[in-house]
Amino acid sequence: MTRRRWIADEVSNNAAALVGEHAAHLSRVLRAQVGQQFDLAVGGTVRQGTITAISQDRIEFALGEEIASAPAAPVTLLLSIFKFDRMEWVIEKCTELGVARIVPVVARRTDARLAAAAAKRRERWQRLARQASEQSRRATPPEVAAPLKLKEATHCDGLRIVLAESEEDTRLPEILAEYRPGAEISLAIGPEGGWTADERKLFSSAGWISVSLGATILRAETAAIAATAITISALAHPQLPHSPE
Numbered sequence: 001m002t003r004r005r006w007i008a009d010e011v012s013n014n015a016a017a018l019v020g021e022h023a024a025h026l027s028r029v030l031r032a033q034v035g036q037q038f039d040l041a042v043g044g045t046v047r048q049g050t051i052t053a054i055s056q057d058r059i060e061f062a063l064g065e066e067i068a069s070a071p072a073a074p075v076t077l078l079l080s081i082f083k084f085d086r087m088e089w090v091i092e093k094c095t096e097l098g099v100a101r102i103v104p105v106v107a108r109r110t111d112a113r114l115a116a117a118a119a120k121r122r123e124r125w126q127r128l129a130r131q132a133s134e135q136s137r138r139a140t141p142p143e144v145a146a147p148l149k150l151k152e153a154t155h156c157d158g159l160r161i162v163l164a165e166s167e168e169d170t171r172l173p174e175i176l177a178e179y180r181p182g183a184e185i186s187l188a189i190g191p192e193g194g195w196t197a198d199e200r201k202l203f204s205s206a207g208w209i210s211v212s213l214g215a216t217i218l219r220a221e222t223a224a225i226a227a228t229a230i231t232i233s234a235l236a237h238p239q240l241p242h243s244p245e
Contacts, residue, residue, distance in 0.1 A: 004030075005039040005046070005137045007130055014063045016040050016049060023059045032059060039067055041139045069139040072100040073232050074184045078153050079224060080107040080191035081118050086221045091125050094228045095132035095142055102129070104147040109193040118147040150199060158184030160208040163223055165194045167212040172227060175209055176234040185231060189224040 006026070008016035018026060026032045032051055040049035040061055046069040049061035077099050079090060091102060104125070106115045125144045133141035154160075161175055179185065188208065195203070203210065213226055 003037060003039045003048075005041060005134055006049075007041040007134055007141060008049075008061075011042045015052075016042055016047075016061045016063055018059045018061075020057055023055075023057050026059055027054050027056070039137070041069075041133075044140050045069070046139050069137075070098075072138065072140060072142065073098045073235050074158070074182075075099045075228065075231055075235070076101040076103060076156060076184065076186045077224065077228060078103045078105050078156075078186060078188040080105045080150075080189055080220065081110045081114050081147065082192050082220045084114065084117075084121060086219075088125065088128055090221045090224045091128055091144065092132045093225050095129045095138070096136040097225070097228050097232050098136075098138070099142050099228060099232075101143045101145065103145045103153050105153045105188070106147055106149050107191045108150075108196045108199055109191045115147070122146055151202065154188075154203060154206040154208065156184070156186040158186065160186045160188075160203075160206070161227075162188040162195070162200075162203045162208045162210055163190065163213060163227055164200060164210045165190075165212075165217060166200065167210045170209070170211050172211045172213055172230055173234065175211055176231060179234065185235075187224075187227050187231060189220060189227065192220055 006018060009019045009022055010017040032054060034051050034054060036051045038049050039046050040063060042063065046067040048064035048067060050064065051059060052062050053060040077094055079087065079102055081087065081104050094102065104118055122144060129144050130141045159179060161172065213223060218226065
């Protein structure tokens with residue numbers, strides 16, 4: 001049986017702990033007991049953890065052997081801020097898929113009220129990413145950065161890809177076929193209504209490649225999850241070079 005995985009709140013040598021609401025969920029809802037074993041993500045690695053003490057808002061573990069775990073994919077998702085309920089769904093699902101970093105972006109067409117409220121949402125987004133990481137058995141949650149204006153967010157390394165409704169010729173899989181293993185990938189997803197002409201010029205001048213996901217117009221949340229899934233799959237199954245004829 002696969003053990004449930006938790007991301008430790010505190011780590012010290014061969015001991016770790018869950019605290020606060022994190023601990024309360026395990027003790028009250030899951031009725032944890034001393035001696036029970038779980039997987040504990042600690043500092044980027046995963047180790048076997050055995051419960052040694054339980055209190056109302058704290059559960060302590062003794063750490064055992066290290067357990068093999070897959071690293072996060074080197075993918076940064078630049079996610080234009082849109083309706084928070086849909087955006088939270090994207091953060092959860094793209095965390096499950098394996099992105100390493102999520103950057104909320106204020107675009108020209110981002111609703112002004114959402115842009116103003118975004119900074120206060122960061123803690124909630126981080127909590128959602130952590131919960132999704134535990135559910136999907138990741139070793140570390142993705143970084144959820146503070147919201148940035150688009151001009152600041154475009155300064156990325158590696159392969160930089162922006163999804164654009166106006167792109168007709170280049171598809172995402174074609175660009176991913178040129179990916180060099182080990183390089184970072186950044187995916188930029190536009191807001192409801194898409195990128196403005198000035199924003200597309202900004203991406204182009206910063207070296208971003210404009211791509212399409214197909215002939216249909218997708219909602220922002222659909223495009224984000226589809227692009228992430230295609231990218232993660234391409235990284236997990238890179239195309240082999242063609243053999244000379």
